[in-house]
Amino acid sequence: MKHLKHLNKYFLKYKWLLIGGLFITILARLFALVTPRLIRESTNAIEKYVNGETVSAAAVRSELITNILLIIGATLIGAFFTFLMRQTFIVVSRHMEYDLKNEIYRKYQELSLNFYKQNRTGDLMNRISEDVSKVRMYLGPAIMYSVQTGILFIVVIPYMFTQAPELTMYTIAPLPILSFAIYKLSVAINQRSTIVQQYLSKLNTFTQESFSGISVIKSYGLEPQTNVAFVALSNENKEKNIDLVKVQAFFFPLMVLLIGASNILVIYIGGHKFITGEIDNLGIIVEFLLYVNMLTWPVATVGWVTSIVQQAEASQRRINEFLKEEPQIQNPSNEPEDVQGAVAFKNVTFTYEDTHITALKNVSFEVNSGETLAIIGKTGAGKSTILELIGRLYDVEKGEILIDGKDIRTMNLTELRDSIGYVPQDAFLFSDSIRNNIKFGKADASEGEIVEAAKNAAVHRNIAGFSKGYDTVLGERGITLSGGQKQRVSIARAIIHDPKILLFDDSLSAVDTETEEEILNNLFKISQNKTTIIVSHRISSVKNADKIIILEGGEVVQRGTHQELLNTEGYYKELYLKQLSEKEM
Numbered sequence: 001m002k003h004l005k006h007l008n009k010y011f012l013k014y015k016w017l018l019i020g021g022l023f024i025t026i027l028a029r030l031f032a033l034v035t036p037r038l039i040r041e042s043t044n045a046i047e048k049y050v051n052g053e054t055v056s057a058a059a060v061r062s063e064l065i066t067n068i069l070l071i072i073g074a075t076l077i078g079a080f081f082t083f084l085m086r087q088t089f090i091v092v093s094r095h096m097e098y099d100l101k102n103e104i105y106r107k108y109q110e111l112s113l114n115f116y117k118q119n120r121t122g123d124l125m126n127r128i129s130e131d132v133s134k135v136r137m138y139l140g141p142a143i144m145y146s147v148q149t150g151i152l153f154i155v156v157i158p159y160m161f162t163q164a165p166e167l168t169m170y171t172i173a174p175l176p177i178l179s180f181a182i183y184k185l186s187v188a189i190n191q192r193s194t195i196v197q198q199y200l201s202k203l204n205t206f207t208q209e210s211f212s213g214i215s216v217i218k219s220y221g222l223e224p225q226t227n228v229a230f231v232a233l234s235n236e237n238k239e240k241n242i243d244l245v246k247v248q249a250f251f252f253p254l255m256v257l258l259i260g261a262s263n264i265l266v267i268y269i270g271g272h273k274f275i276t277g278e279i280d281n282l283g284i285i286v287e288f289l290l291y292v293n294m295l296t297w298p299v300a301t302v303g304w305v306t307s308i309v310q311q312a313e314a315s316q317r318r319i320n321e322f323l324k325e326e327p328q329i330q331n332p333s334n335e336p337e338d339v340q341g342a343v344a345f346k347n348v349t350f351t352y353e354d355t356h357i358t359a360l361k362n363v364s365f366e367v368n369s370g371e372t373l374a375i376i377g378k379t380g381a382g383k384s385t386i387l388e389l390i391g392r393l394y395d396v397e398k399g400e401i402l403i404d405g406k407d408i409r410t411m412n413l414t415e416l417r418d419s420i421g422y423v424p425q426d427a428f429l430f431s432d433s434i435r436n437n438i439k440f441g442k443a444d445a446s447e448g449e450i451v452e453a454a455k456n457a458a459v460h461r462n463i464a465g466f467s468k469g470y471d472t473v474l475g476e477r478g479i480t481l482s483g484g485q486k487q488r489v490s491i492a493r494a495i496i497h498d499p500k501i502l503l504f505d506d507s508l509s510a511v512d513t514e515t516e517e518e519i520l521n522n523l524f525k526i527s528q529n530k531t532t533i534i535v536s537h538r539i540s541s542v543k544n545a546d547k548i549i550i551l552e553g554g555e556v557v558q559r560g561t562h563q564e565l566l567n568t569e570g571y572y573k574e575l576y577l578k579q580l581s582e583k584e585m
């Protein structure tokens with residue numbers, strides 16, 4: 001139970017509702033107890049009439065009618081309280097489930113990029129959905145049934161002992177066996193359900209991938225192979241489901257068998273005692289039969305609840321693993337920062353933890369507010385890494401990164417990131433309208449600001465051409481933008497944010513040179529008091545930059561202005577000549 005301790009704070013949060021639920025359960029159980037007692041009295045009344053002890057049929061009839069009315073009344077009230085009990089416990093468990101999901105999601109948001117690389121997306125999703133569902137079974141049904149069973153035992157069993165101690169012993173003797181058998185069965189059912197779940201997620205992942213990659217499947221004519229793979233997976237899924245059904249099918253017969261055994265014991269032992277005169281009325285046997293049936297399900301739930309708790313414990317252990325994870329990148333300060341935007345790298349060396357690739361070696365450069373720095377280099381040279389380090393997505397291993405002369409590790413992380421507008425290499429757009437995708441950079445942006453940002457990113461004309469304009473929905477159920485359009489919407493998002501530092505990671509690679517020129521001109525106008533860093537493979541994107549650095553294997557091998565670099569032999573000049581000849585061709 002040690003992992004489930006984490007949830008105690010939620011029990012504390014909802015303590016009043018839970019205490020209310022406890023009282024309601026007591027009331028529900030008390031009213032349920034009225035029926036067996038009244039049936040016993042009714043049976044005895046009939047017995048006395050049959051034996052001639054009571055002569056008036058009218059008196060017996062009137063007692064029976066009163067009892068029937070009382071039974072109906074007690075059952076209705078008991079049912080109402082049972083309804084309230086479920087409403088309380090199950091509703092509380094839904095609140096706790098909601099709280100726990102939010103807690104996990106908040107944690108996910110806090111954690112650094114490395115965490116996401118170390119854990120598969122499927123795992124992250126499972127913990128917030130599957131595992132939380134299993135924990136909810138503990139927070140809701142398990143608690144509710146335990147309270148119900150506990151109260152029933154406390155109330156019914158002592159009462160039965162006062163009525164007929166020996167008969168009580170015989171009646172409750174098979175119940176622990178029932179509980180144990182149900183426990184074993186529940187464990188088997190849970191194990192098989194987990195396997196079914198795993199196969200189902202395999203099937204889902206396969207189906208989802210085949211839909212996402214449908215154009216590849218169709219263009220390579222892979223439909224028959226995909227079908228065969230689906231049938232195989234689906235077949236495995238069916239087999240596992242059949243395995244589960246086989247075990248589940250035992251559940252009710254087992255219950256019926258054990259209830260039957262208890263009933264037979266009550267009738268046999270009770271009848272025997274009645275014959276020997278140890279019991280003086282038949283009513284008590286009928287009453288005990290009702291108790292047996294009343295106790296059976298709660299006793300069975302003891303076994304069931306035990307297996308639920310075990311599963312919840314395992315799920316909570318997995319959830320706790322993530323909850324105790326500390327973000328690698330910590331925010332050291334909550335003080336406001338007045339970021340101006342001057343960026344400096346001082347002998348920065350950085351190695352990716354997982355791949356052990358040293359992406360940057362002793363890199364140094366400076367770029368002031370209002371200036372543009374361009375970074376050029378072959379693929380894998382470390383260009384994107386530089387941009388990610390400025391936003392502190394990772395911390396450097398050696399050296400330091402300064403913004404306005406201050407080590408970024410000492411800065412307020414939220415404000416640092418807020419002062420950056422980053423356009424990543426793979427422009428990621430949400431399945432939402434174009435307007436909202438741009439507004440992502442500034443939640444309260446006006447229509448005018450959105451249009452202006454889109455104009456600066458040279459994408460306004462494209463958007464205006466769509467029938468729904470800025471309301472055009474992107475993504476799965478919407479329009480698919482071209483690579484260049486995506487890049488420009490992503491640029492508009494960064495521009496509208498109006499940051500002090502603009503970072504463009506090869507963000508113009510998919511636009512033609514004319515549009516590139518237009519965007520660069522606009523950027524030049526709006527970035528007078530900003531720092532701009534442009535990563536590119538194209539000389540045309542960087543030729544006007546104030547400073548250019550060339551990276552090779554993580555090291556700065558050349559630096560200067562466009563003109564200076566053209567006067568030096570090296571990668572930049574080679575690239576320039578190559579691109580020039582391509583243009584002329």
Ligand SMILES: Nc1ncnc2c1ncn2[C@@H]1O[C@H](COP(=O)(O)OP(=O)(O)OP(=O)(O)O)[C@@H](O)[C@H]1O
Nearest residue numbers: 352354355357359378379380381382383384385386
């Ligand atoms: N998230 C990461 N985890 C581990 N290794 C990485 C990661 N990102 C990049 N690398 C490695 O670090 C090196 C530098 O990569 P980086 O993305 O910075 O290069 P780049 O110059 O931007 O390349 P490109 O022009 O192709 O985008 C590469 O060898 C790459 O494999």
